Amino acid sequence: MIADQTTRSEVLDCSRSFLVQAPAGSGKTSLLIQRFLALLARVERPEQVLAMTFTRKAAGEMRERIIQALRSAAGAPPAEAHALVTHRLGQTVLQRDAQLGWRLLDNPGRLNVMTIDSFCSTITRAMPLLAQFGAQPETIDDAAPLYTQAAQATLALAADDPDLQKALYVLLLQVDGRRDALEQVIAVMLARREQWQDWVVAGAARTADLRLLLEAGLSAAVERALAPLRQRLDGRLLDTLVQVAACSREQLLARDKTCPWEAVCTTGPHALAYWQAAAELLLTSQGTWRKQIGEAMGLPAKSPGQLALKALIAGLADDPALAERLHACRSLPPPQLAESTWEVLEAMLQILRLSLGQLWLVFQQARQIDYTGVALAAVQALGTAEEPSERLLALDAQIQHLLVDEFQDTSILQGNLLGLLTAGWQPGDGRTLFAVGDPMQSIYRFRKAELNLFLQAWESGRIKHVPVTTLNLAVNFRSECSLVDWCNAVFREAFPDAHDLERGAAAHFESEAHRGDSHDAHVTLHYWSAPDPVDEARVVAAEVQTALAESAGKVAILVASRSHAQPIMAALRDVGVPYRAQDMDPLLSRPVVGDLLALTRALLHPADRLHMLAVLRSPMVGLSLADLLALTEHESLETEQGRPPAVIERLLEDAGPLSADGQLCLQRFLPVWRAALARLGRSPVERLVRSLWLSLGGPLCTDATGWQDAERFFAQLARLEGEQRLTLENLDQALERLYAAANADPALRVEIMTMHKAKGLQFNTVILPQLSRKRGQDDLPLLLLEEMLDGSILIAPRPARGRSHEDDRFYQWLLRRERQRLHEERKRLFYVAVTRAERKLVLCGVAADKNGVPEPQGELFKYVWCDDLPMRRIGHAAGGGAMAGAGQPQRVRPDWQRPPLPETLPVSWKRAVGEED
Numbered sequence: 001m002i003a004d005q006t007t008r009s010e011v012l013d014c015s016r017s018f019l020v021q022a023p024a025g026s027g028k029t030s031l032l033i034q035r036f037l038a039l040l041a042r043v044e045r046p047e048q049v050l051a052m053t054f055t056r057k058a059a060g061e062m063r064e065r066i067i068q069a070l071r072s073a074a075g076a077p078p079a080e081a082h083a084l085v086t087h088r089l090g091q092t093v094l095q096r097d098a099q100l101g102w103r104l105l106d107n108p109g110r111l112n113v114m115t116i117d118s119f120c121s122t123i124t125r126a127m128p129l130l131a132q133f134g135a136q137p138e139t140i141d142d143a144a145p146l147y148t149q150a151a152q153a154t155l156a157l158a159a160d161d162p163d164l165q166k167a168l169y170v171l172l173l174q175v176d177g178r179r180d181a182l183e184q185v186i187a188v189m190l191a192r193r194e195q196w197q198d199w200v201v202a203g204a205a206r207t208a209d210l211r212l213l214l215e216a217g218l219s220a221a222v223e224r225a226l227a228p229l230r231q232r233l234d235g236r237l238l239d240t241l242v243q244v245a246a247c248s249r250e251q252l253l254a255r256d257k258t259c260p261w262e263a264v265c266t267t268g269p270h271a272l273a274y275w276q277a278a279a280e281l282l283l284t285s286q287g288t289w290r291k292q293i294g295e296a297m298g299l300p301a302k303s304p305g306q307l308a309l310k311a312l313i314a315g316l317a318d319d320p321a322l323a324e325r326l327h328a329c330r331s332l333p334p335p336q337l338a339e340s341t342w343e344v345l346e347a348m349l350q351i352l353r354l355s356l357g358q359l360w361l362v363f364q365q366a367r368q369i370d371y372t373g374v375a376l377a378a379v380q381a382l383g384t385a386e387e388p389s390e391r392l393l394a395l396d397a398q399i400q401h402l403l404v405d406e407f408q409d410t411s412i413l414q415g416n417l418l419g420l421l422t423a424g425w426q427p428g429d430g431r432t433l434f435a436v437g438d439p440m441q442s443i444y445r446f447r448k449a450e451l452n453l454f455l456q457a458w459e460s461g462r463i464k465h466v467p468v469t470t471l472n473l474a475v476n477f478r479s480e481c482s483l484v485d486w487c488n489a490v491f492r493e494a495f496p497d498a499h500d501l502e503r504g505a506a507a508h509f510e511s512e513a514h515r516g517d518s519h520d521a522h523v524t525l526h527y528w529s530a531p532d533p534v535d536e537a538r539v540v541a542a543e544v545q546t547a548l549a550e551s552a553g554k555v556a557i558l559v560a561s562r563s564h565a566q567p568i569m570a571a572l573r574d575v576g577v578p579y580r581a582q583d584m585d586p587l588l589s590r591p592v593v594g595d596l597l598a599l600t601r602a603l604l605h606p607a608d609r610l611h612m613l614a615v616l617r618s619p620m621v622g623l624s625l626a627d628l629l630a631l632t633e634h635e636s637l638e639t640e641q642g643r644p645p646a647v648i649e650r651l652l653e654d655a656g657p658l659s660a661d662g663q664l665c666l667q668r669f670l671p672v673w674r675a676a677l678a679r680l681g682r683s684p685v686e687r688l689v690r691s692l693w694l695s696l697g698g699p700l701c702t703d704a705t706g707w708q709d710a711e712r713f714f715a716q717l718a719r720l721e722g723e724q725r726l727t728l729e730n731l732d733q734a735l736e737r738l739y740a741a742a743n744a745d746p747a748l749r750v751e752i753m754t755m756h757k758a759k760g761l762q763f764n765t766v767i768l769p770q771l772s773r774k775r776g777q778d779d780l781p782l783l784l785l786e787e788m789l790d791g792s793i794l795i796a797p798r799p800a801r802g803r804s805h806e807d808d809r810f811y812q813w814l815l816r817r818e819r820q821r822l823h824e825e826r827k828r829l830f831y832v833a834v835t836r837a838e839r840k841l842v843l844c845g846v847a848a849d850k851n852g853v854p855e856p857q858g859e860l861f862k863y864v865w866c867d868d869l870p871m872r873r874i875g876h877a878a879g880g881g882a883m884a885g886a887g888q889p890q891r892v893r894p895d896w897q898r899p900p901l902p903e904t905l906p907v908s909w910k911r912a913v914g915e916e917d
């Protein structure tokens with residue numbers, strides 16, 4: 001029997017609500033499916049069970065697996081115990097289905113499995129708020145250009161508004177007068193508006209109220225930071241502390257010296273000053289427990305005060321965590337905002353409030369909206385727990401059981417949505433909530449995932465107001481035994497023993513292996529004495545070849561940042577190993593997109609000499625460099641005679657100085673080009689460029705992946721044209737954020753992706769390069785914002801240069817908190833990456849030579865450094881391997897004539913040429 005089988009069976013109790021913490025590889029999806037089936041077998045209508053996931057892929061997979069379970073339930077029972085449970089649950093559902101006439105297999109749409117985003121869309125459909133758009137707006141993943149537009153529009157409003165100009169003046173002082181920097185801050189804040197919108201709008205009537213609200217939030221946060229100190233230092237110890245401080249104070253005052261820990265004697269333990277003074281008394285400036293207690297502290301040798309303080313510290317010395325907390329309280333900010341801080345905040349809030357309206361106008365104009373907009377509208381449409389809307393009442397009547405996958409990635413807004421959906425639930429009414437997730441895999445802070453929602457629910461045994469039984473799974477079905485043991489050892493060190501909400505840190509939970517070992521070397525370390533990405537890529541390519549030869553499984557190379565993948569892709573091409581790299585190559589780096597961009601630029605601006613030359617040189621026209629040179633020399637002569645410097649003019653008139661091949665090229669090119677120019681302004685640009693590219697033989701110069709890249713390019717052209725925003729600048733901006741299509745061959749066994757993309761996947765071998773690489777230090781953001789679980793927010797502007805340290809405290813404190821959270825998340829991302837491996841893990845990093853002993857560099861590499869592992873020290877390679885380039889593009893022959901288009905080309909492409917020619 002599986003070690004945690006009792007827990008897995010308990011989860012199928014449909015009368016209770018659960019929060020399940022399930023580490024990597026513990027089979028969360030199977031568990032969720034079993035619970036879904038168990039619930040289906042009890043309800044009157046299948047729609048009464050609602051399962052929410054975060055990604056479309058997860059929702060699709062879950063729905064597919066439920067349908068599969070129902071289909072298999074009609075067949076013979078499987079032998080494996082776990083599959084047998086699913087089989088039996090499926091059979092019970094089929095009986096219910098027959099009894100109540102659901103016909104689920106014919107109507108799988110009745111299975112209520114969806115992403116939280118699509119659930120919000122179903123709520124907002126046809127609601128009056130979004131009805132202002134006319135038709136339902138398109139929900140888009142990347143609304144960054146719209147945020148920028150709204151930010152620009154907001155700042156433009158200041159031209160006619162003296163009040164706004166004042167606010168703008170205050171803010172521009174903060175950013176050294178850089179308007180673009182201010183625009184960027186507003187755009188970033190619009191992307192996160194769910195965190196501040198309600199708060200700013202609610203306080204709109206009286207801005208002074210906002211200050212009070214902010215200070216109340218800050219006080220509460222300071223209180224929360226002090227609470228563990230009060231808990232750990234009980235009343236008896238506090239009394240000793242006060243006595244010691246009083247003793248010392250007397251001595252110091254007698255010697256006409258001020259007492260730095262005066263506050264311990266004069267304020268109560270509820271004041272921040274008390275704890276900051278206590279820290280001075282008990283700790284060194286580095287934050288360790290004091291060892292030397294001398295006269296300078298006002299406590300002579302062997303005096304009762306010194307003896308009492310020594311005894312007090314001796315009693316605490318085995319608690320480094322307490323010292324850490326006490327040390328941290330030294331930098332807590334006072335709970336009142338400095339005037340200079342408030343002046344900037346007030347101006348910022350005024351601008352942000354206006355930017356909300358501008359964003360709405362931009363959305364309406366584009367007929368597009370972001371997911372945040374949909375979620376905010378959905379929450380608004382539901383009303384409140386006290387005053388529920390019709391829609392919420394209808395949902396309340398419908399939903400009997402809620403299941404939430406990946407609960408650790410829920411945002412506060414999504415948490416509020418859950419709160420509303422369960423607001424009407426009463427104890428004993430038979431409704432249940434089931435949430436499953438893994439706090440050690442919470443990696444989406446940049447998408448506003450709030451790990452503390454999970455941690456708080458875990459500690460309080462409640463999700464919003466629904467009481468839940470907390471359970472944790474331990475068995476890992478994915479990885480072989482030695483790998484699981486290794487992970488336990490590494491992450492026992494890296495993660496704390498208990499959840500820590502203040503630091504946003506998830507505790508370590510041990511896993512238990514279900515699989516045995518099939519070989520010896522599960523984890524291999526490669527290290528270099530200094531960073532050498534090119535040589536490392538060569539070693540990674542060799543490891544990939546070994547892994548492919550050793551087993552039939554898949555290999556994944558997981559990188560922390562896209563730039564780390566470039567040398568590895570080159571090394572794999574060098575050794576001829578095909579791979580799939582998802583979202584790695586920027587679309588603009590693809591030759592086919594470069595050619596299409598040149599075509600578009602030259603077409604839209606016939607005087608754009610540079611891009612016209614790029615088109616002529618591109619493989620679809622194929623002019624040689626010598627011809628190109630002859631042409632430009634000839635052209636400059638003409639230019640001197642006062643003719644317009646448009647290359648196209650020159651080509652039309654005289655191709656004399658060109659070679660015979662060059663002339664053939666131009667004879668083929670010119671009629672097509674002239675025809676396109678003639679239609680400029682009458683046909684859509686997208687159609688003109690597509691037709692030009694096809695007629696010049698563009699598809700012959702690339703492969704099927706290149707065709708997909710071209711299609712992405714055309715889609716952007718068409719979109720911008722449809723929105724009437726087609727400018728070269730907007731086109732560049734749109735393309736900058738896109739990635740080239742990945743090789744779609746399902747037989748490929750090597751994948752390169754970011755660690756984030758690997759979440760939820762598993763591979764036979766996992767290779768992690770550049771583990772010692774430090775993250776670049778981020779710029780200091782102009783505005784720091786932290787959303788709290790109690791509904792308050794903390795928001796601090798970056799102090800302008802030359803401001804006092806006191807004004808700075810609030811900002812510096814928030815910055816430290818943010819960095820601490822990101823630091824914790826980076827460790828969790830590493831946990832996600834290593835736990836993708838089923839059988840083998842290869843880790844690469846730097847271990848600098850310190851007196852002949854290798855010393856691992858970078859925090860992650862230090863965690864994994866272990867003398868017991870097989871290690872290969874790779875010398876610093878002389879010169880390193882050459883970076884391989886992409887193969888030369890195929891050129892179109894000079895005398896080429898367009899043949900019938902290949903059958904496999906998309907129909908729209910054939911139509912483009914057929915219609916136009």
Ligand SMILES: Nc1ncnc2c1ncn2[C@@H]1O[C@H](COP(=O)(O)OP(=O)(O)OP(=O)(O)O)[C@@H](O)[C@H]1O
Nearest residue numbers: 023024025026027028029030082477478759760761
């Ligand atoms: N009860 C079970 N018995 C045996 N194998 C199982 C069981 N449940 C799941 N598995 C297998 O274990 C592996 C991991 O399962 P799954 O991917 O669902 O885990 P997970 O908890 O979602 O992992 P992660 O959070 O790391 O993505 C899969 O190969 C799955 O088929």
